[in-house]
Amino acid sequence: MSIRHWPETERPREKLLARGCAALTDAELIAVLLGSGIPGTDAIALGRGLLQDNGGLASLLGAPAEAISRRGIGPAKRARLIAALELARRALGEQLRERPALSSPRDSGDYLRAQLRDRPYEVFACLYLDNRHRVLGFEELFRGTVDGASVHPREVVRACLKHNACAVIFAHNHPSGVAEPSAADRAITRELRDALQLVGVRVLDHLVIGAGTPVSMAERGLI
Structure with missing residues (x-):
């Protein structure tokens, strides 16, 4: 069943807006970035697969752009993920520069x-x-x-x-x-x-x- 047919309280995007990021799993947060799945595989399953491919969230954060590849991850989804991961790295760098x-x-x-x-x-x-x-x-x-x-x-x-x-x-x-x-x-x-x-x-x-x-x-x- 597609995520759009799920109860609204269980959809990742709606859950994030209503309850905050802490209410979502890593795979659900990735699903929000991906936006959609592919026939037979919803966005959460795609996110879960990416985490498994890379050995977890920490490894995914450090993965080079060319390593983010999976069936169902086309150029648009890949670009969104790469941009989000780079923002995370830059945020860490900003925190580092702001230390006394x-x-x-x-x-x-x-x-x-x-x-x-x-x-x-x-x-x-x-x-x-x-x-x-x-x-x-x-x-x-x-x-x-x-x-x-x-x-x-x-x-x-x-x-x-x-x-x-x-x-x-x-x-x-x-x-x-x-x-x-x-x-x-x-x-x-x-x-x-x-x-x-x-x-x-x-x-x-x-x-x-x-x-x-x-x-x-x-x-x-x-x-």
Whole structure:
């Protein structure tokens, strides 16, 4: 039975307007974005399928645009989903920039995890901070393959000077999902720390993003 034939109190859009977002499941919220289903599959079932395909809402939030694909998800529905997911990421970034200062890895971990966790290739990124550890900007500096990305200290130094950063937090993802820092991760972090010391920029942390909680190299004593 099509959703339009359901009791009005059970339709996702009407339920959202009457009772608020908290009354809806993740699949129902996705159904509101999709707007409609396809013959034989209603919008809630499509939403449930997307969540199953991506391993849950957190993974869907971090999924690259090209990964949002399923029977019944045409260009219009796909565009609405991509726009909504990008708005969620930007909202996290806005919250991060509005913080008085970053004082722990958890302050930036949620944002960096949303940006990098489910990329199918490795990305090395940087949060630029002022002298009070307030966020100046975020940038993806290098992209690689499924098992690594080449990081060039000279380009990192140039980017920090361009943003007039006084401190930085690095982050990169492990597409394997295992967030344990490798020997290469530790070596490039030391190399970047030493290079940036020469221009007065402090490396506060380097977060490794995997399937679970990001691993802070600063908390591990590796910086």
